[in-house]
Amino acid sequence: MDVHEILRTKALSVGYGKQKIVEDVSFSARPGEIICLIAPNGEGKSTLLKTLLRQLPPLAGAVWVDDLPLTHVKEEEFAKSCAAVLTQRVNPEMMRCEEVIATGRYPYTGRLGILSTHDRRIVEEIIQLVGIESIRQQVFNQISDGQRQRIMLARALCQEPKLLLMDEPTSFLDLYNKLEFLHLLRSLVREKQLAVVMSLHELDLAQKYADTIICLKSGRIDRCGPPEEIFSGNYIEELYGVKNGSYNALFGSAEPCSVTGDPEIFVLGGGGTGIPVFRRLQRAGIPFATGVLQENDLDYPVARALSATVIAERAFEPVSDGKLSEALSVFHQCRGMICTLSRFGSDNQKNRLLLEEAKRSNRLLTVNQLV
């Protein structure tokens, strides 16, 4: 390993008092790397972050930040290499954003905390970098959550850290601000070669923005690796013990559970047109069947998650006679069909026969007739 490690833990145990919440944590963070902690509630993400931040003493094992053991560094020295964005809201009275940001210079200023010209220049640079020029003079308590989080990030950067620890930094933000924040973080990490360890509840975002994912479960690191490894198969469902629903790791989308029972309705769809109907039927609690869908069809993953029966054809293959007759026999047990297609292509020509059968037996319905 020639790249310098900024954070390294070895057999670390964290918890409160004598009660260990997570044990045997060993991992390391390199410059320019974003590590996301994901875990079910109460599995110790915050506890681990608090320990790394020295707000809790480690119960066992060791932590090195920038090659120095955590327990041997003085507070202010530690603050020069590690900064934090915490989850709790702060409500400072009558404090301008600029002042909040400048508190990040704490470990560098003298006994009286007066900013030097150098300190001012750093604050100025970071304000430009984070793009908060327009709100710097505003009172911190009067800006939006998204802006607050940017200010807190800028404050942390003023400590000129090598390691940035963040506890659910995007939790209170709306979609726009979540993406803005993470985009900004990504570019800062690249530019300043920071190492970031953060906890995220948004799995879809963790999958897309993290270089490494650490999963905590049952008091230890359950898995650790790049998102491609973690978000595959049914692992996420296992990690969270998902029962009433499913998680599509490829798209990062959560689905509710399917309505079980004999299918009442047959949905003839494909290419994404069926999904809205699947959802409405699922909400109405009506079990349904769908087909024939190729396994590479856009409708297919949602159909798998929500429908009682899916008649699937192999990917890239036209619908075969066998699958067609299977679909017909399922349709005969349904009370009607909803068709969301307006035209058929060469691969699903045979599905047209299903539609004709529905028309012939006068069982073609619309969604609005059902729910």
Place this chain on the structure above:
Amino acid sequence: MKNQIDRRRFFFCLAFLVFVLSILLVLNLLSGSTCIPSRAVFSALFSTTPEPTAEMRIIRQIRLPRLFSAALLGGALSVSGYLLQTFFANPIAGPFVLGISSGAKLTVALTMIFCLARGISLTSLGMVTAAFCGALLSMMVVLFASRWLKNMAFLIVCGVMIGYICSAVTEVAVTFADDSNIVNLHNWSMGSFSGIEWKDLTIAGVFVLLAMAGTVFLIKPINAYRLGESYARSMGVNILSFRVELILLASILAATVTAFAGPISFVGIAVPHLIRSMLRSERPHYMLPTCFLGGAVFCLFCDWIARSLFAPTELSISTVTALFGAPIVIRLMLSRRREDRTNGCA
């Protein structure tokens, strides 16, 4: 980078307070139970005659120490309030509300009675020490309570109750004290700047100065602490030693005031609040000097009212500070409630 508006406002406030302070100093010097013409006042200040007249002695031995102690102790009280508000992250905290002044009053009264009964004369240093012990004692009770009472309102109620208990015990002690001492003790336990001599003032000055010097070194962590304990810690503030220092300094300041002037209510809450709304900033670099000056102005003003409103009868200083301070505190609580509602968080 420096915020020019905030800075200008700070210097304006300082200048304004210094201006008012000098007016009040002159006013206090000129008024009193004996009518002394202004010319005589000035000659008393600057003449060097070996045999001073009665008027000169009034000015030099009574009025001057009194106005200096009002200014000094008022400033100390207001800074003590500011420190406690920082500690509890609550603008309604203060040495009187939290029972610290009353605790100091109790131990001073007991020590006085004990010493007088045995014919030992109590030095001003002894008074401060006794007051400091009492202040710390009630502070400990409040801190102990604060471990369970996370709700600030309950904590304040707890402090007020401690204050009442201490006052009640003091009253009992005073009632059973020797007749000859009662008058003196009674005056003091109501709070008053009268009867403070130059030597007391010197001792008080030394304590206040030392405590203020200590407070200057807390400016930096106080600023970080505005973002809450966790953030302050993540920036390298040693929370434990910061808190201990804060409590000790606030107690020393409150105890010094109580030892010499008795318990004085509302200065600790009202002045920092007024200063905050004047500065429209809570930057500790600005708050600390302005709070001290503001406290001095407030107490000089209240002392002037206390002496001249029903002259020659004198009101106790707490009566006047309460009269002016309590409405400010009520306004403060009302504005906080409004803020809480608009912010949607406590």
